[in-house]
Amino acid sequence: MEERKAVELGVANLAFVGDAIYELLVREKLARKQASTSGVLHKATEAKVCAKAQAIAYDFIQSKLTAVEKNTMKRGRNANTTASNRNIKPIAYKKATGLEVLFGYLFLSGNHARLNEVFLIIFEFLDTEKT
Numbered sequence: 001m002e003e004r005k006a007v008e009l010g011v012a013n014l015a016f017v018g019d020a021i022y023e024l025l026v027r028e029k030l031a032r033k034q035a036s037t038s039g040v041l042h043k044a045t046e047a048k049v050c051a052k053a054q055a056i057a058y059d060f061i062q063s064k065l066t067a068v069e070k071n072t073m074k075r076g077r078n079a080n081t082t083a084s085n086r087n088i089k090p091i092a093y094k095k096a097t098g099l100e101v102l103f104g105y106l107f108l109s110g111n112h113a114r115l116n117e118v119f120l121i122i123f124e125f126l127d128t129e130k131t
Helices: 003-008 011-033 038-049 051-064 067-078 090-108 112-129
Strands: none
Touching: 011 038, 011 067, 011 090, 011 112, 038 051, 051 067, 051 090, 051 112, 067 090, 090 112
């Protein structure tokens, strides 16, 4: 998909795809990194893909993004969403959505090298953060 068309997609569509891509990348990285049971891998995945961890990643990655990437992520954060999670503050949930929108945008625009670059920066940061 052309970058222009990916930007024009709705936030819900980008977040939907971005959520799946982000989780898949986390699962792949964890599976390659540690030999373990599926239960342990699942728990480690949940710790990195939960809204709280994604909100932390949102704040951390901003300074490393291009203007278009920042705007895309902010567009996701600022979108009117009716979904929420009672275990997390609404702003953290919105930031998590913003991060998912960024991943959806990067994937659908075909910018897989940049997607992996951003992901690795976030993954390494979250590993040291111990969210």
